[in-house]
Amino acid sequence: MIESWAALVGVVSVVVATLAIGTWSLRFSRTTSDFLVASRSVRPALNASAISGEYISAASFLGVAGLVLVFGAEMLWYPVGWTAGYLVLLVLVAAPLRRSGAYTLPDFAEARLESRTVRALCSLLVVVVGWLYLLPQFSGAGLTLRAAVGLPTWVGTTVVALVVLAGVAGGGMRSITFVQAFQYWLKLTALLIPAMVLLAVWVGDGATNPADIAPVGSAAGTDTSWSLPIGAGTQGLYATYSLIIATFLGTMGLPHVVVRFYTNPDGRAARRTTLVVLMMLAAFYLLPPIYGGLGRVYADRLGDLDQSDSLVLELPRVMLPGIGGEILTGLLTAGAFAAFLSTASGLTIAVAGVLGQDVTGRRFGRVRLSGISAFRVGACLAVVVPALLAFTTLEVGVARMVGLAFAVSASTFCPLLVLGIWWQGLTAPGAVAGLLVGGIGSGVAVVWTLFEISTTGWPAVLLGSPAAWSVPAAFLTMVVVSRATRGRTPAGTRRFLVRLHTPEVVPLDRG
Template sequence: MTVPAVGALTALAALLCLTAALGACGRRAACTASDLLVASRGVTPWWNASAISGEYISAASFLGTAGLVLAYGADMLWLPIAAAAGHVLLLAFVTAPLRRSGAYTVSDFAEWRLGSRAVRRIVTACVCFIGWFYLLPQFEGAGVTLRVLTGAPVWAGWAVVVAVTPALVLSGGMRSITMVQAVQFWVKLAAVAVPAAALLGLWHMSGGPGPLGDGVPRFDRTTRVHMRTDAAVTVPADVTVTARGRVDGARRDGGPLALAAGRHTIGRGTDVVFPAGAAVPHAERLPAQDAGTWAMPFARGEEHGLYRTYSAMLGVMLGTMGLPHILMRFYTSASGSAARRTAALVPVLLALFYVFPALYGTLGRLYAPELLMTGDTDAIVLLLPGRMLPGAPGSLLTGLVTAGAFAAFISTSCGLAVAVGGTLAQCARRTDPAAFRAGVAVALAAPLALLPGTGAHGAAGLVTVALGVSACSLCPLLVLGIWWRGLTPAGAAAGLLAGGGLAVAAGAARLCRAAPAGWPAALLAEPALLIAPGAFAAMVAVSLLTRRRVPRHTDRALRRLHCPPDPGTGRRAGPRPLVPPDRPFIA
């Protein structure tokens, strides 16, 4: 076993021990349904903001953002900005009213606000699909991490996440994972910041090339590339290589091979050695960009690129407002004002983190360009420390990055498991803890069963599917349910079915690689710009057509959402508010 592999496994073992210790602390305090679902509503703003940030920094943030910057350049920096903007909108429009509702889950809120069990069931289905789509990149990221660093099969990474997540969630629920997620946020921040600072300093002291290089990426030395899967690549310029394996359908025995500029196929297990200075071939799905194109937004002339960018930004921004595992965290706040303070801290913490993935993507263009050929761009954060700093120091940094990566997978998976499992249990109105356990099992089993058939997708691409479903379903429901008196059960159901159903169908088609070329491909890949406004419009239009069916308790519900307690008496202003009809169904 290589030295980096030993360092990675050691760091993983240390992280699992720390996680077990933190989970045990929460487990001793968790004994009621309120502990399981909302940590007894006693989490402080700073602690809760750290836990929310730990949940949000998933595989897509830790691995995917740097990989997207490496592959596509400056265009991808809009996605972290959209995520931060989504948290600002969440702070402005959702957090405090949602906390004042007294609900335990988004489904509880929907039934309390609209008085409809049918709407509750539709919301529960949306929560499940969002959670399942969001869990896919956590499993895939774990598999990629262990495969790249240790050579283990991808299912080994899946097994680690699937084994640790229920152990934490079922033992203490939200109270148990709050401490884990809060501490793991700072582990992730250190894991990405310390190596980035060291590598940036090393690059500066070595007098390396400018951060963009010249023209398309080139190998700075003779480089052997091992293809782990069958791939089609685009060679930018004629080059003579040595190849052992299958190239363009023919078996090669390790002798010289001239590759003309253009498309070539390379078989799984093939080794190709490129001379120093050769232009780096790119996986067929990735654009080959020169320095200027890579550094400028919209410069590469991608088909329907402007639509794709704005649609992705809207999906991430609105989707962040409706993520069930993030929303459920605000129910753990002691009051609406505490939830608002929590939401105000989250963008600050996320901004601290998102400074660093762009550095990895930029340095990766210089020091690990072969990832553009293999398509494993998500691995840049894992491989760059060992590539720039060989030996024991690089192995230590690789171990730190590995710990941060698995902290991202585990903390996000725990939050999703609690959100989906709790929602299913509440919807079933079961009074025994077995319902919560069964819900958690369903939350983890469904994406695990789907993962082998989805093919290889980047972590960020998989997360945008979940965010798209959230943007087109739960976001319209929350915004209109909190701020518009005229929303009716029929309107909410129409918008949820239209928006959520179309978004789920587009996501499933994307995962199955069923998208054709041209506009259909762009619409399936990034549907939020069309579907999300359509979902809002459907809710408003059907509600206007059924305005006589506005729930009778709407005025009292809105007073509860928007009237904070009187600071002198602790009571709310105005008439006595409506008490939510739903109690926690888990004893």
């Protein structure tokens, strides 16, 4: 039974608009380079909108409000970290990465370290991080249709998987760029208009100030106060700083984020793109905490939510019963579905590019025409595996799952990129050792969380928030092993680093 026709109309409208824009932009996708990096011709304004569109995922649209509802203001570290991560990326990675001439992270790793082993390991990690990040997108889509429309959870997962696969396999990066740019502005509008209306309702009700609320009560079932660090005491402080490390450093290693900087014409455009992204994300992340605060005010009316991630979709009908609340719910549902589609599309492109290149055995610097077919096969694999996992009974909060993806990214690709770009002494054995230490360490934490393995005390805290120890361990391992194997430094390292750090306006000696 359909519970909200307005929400259903919102979902259908987003799907139709996504398919229409994707179909229109298919005419621009002709070559393998178009599919992988849009032929490196995306200008900063369009690219910033597309990056913001794919970066604002289910965790941003639904998860932040749910976390603020349950745990309070300390959860604002999530949006702060997600935004500030782009500042770190701007300073350390954006321009040099674009100048590398790579198509994917494994391409960069192989070119920098001249090692097929490092490339293979990076390819595996890209797939793991991509699937880990895709899982909450598909699960969140099912949650959204169930909470807002009343449809079974498998419907939302299936719809997102099919639409994403059609868009990515049909036109690749060139096509999805236009779709994601549109979806950013849709998501911003979908949160902004209801937030303004609901704030007006709150003022009219004369309700309690959200900052004065302590426990949420039955809506979230927790006694965590509004302003303490995550948890309390030393363990709480550790978890807070671990979250900061994961979000600040994990952004630069996310496959769907990194691949976007290969689409810029040059390094200068990559820096300009990042600056615009910072402004766009800052504008968006002002909005989700409003829903979390209002959820605390109206907690007694919300009842017992199945999942706090559904707060954004439930709140309008609670605060504004009738047709007004239904219309706002429809708009929010459309925005949430756009979040799933845009982020899932970006992740699928990143994973498909890696799978497709490795399947064809392409050597760095040469792209075969058959790469388009391989890319499409990779897109199918990229979508099917996490979609099937989303049909299982695994129930982990959307923002929590995305936080784990950031932790894995920060523990693996962040050390590789920072040391690979800024330190001449990095060797292939050092990179492999560091990737294994960071990947296995953070991977154990992911398994522990997904399967809810019973642990208490410090072991539970360390596994639940691994970045504070797994990131330093990965950096230290790369440095120590590289120094022990300094004779394995690639012969072309100095020339490659000069290429990374030389602006395009400065001619390089090709002799």
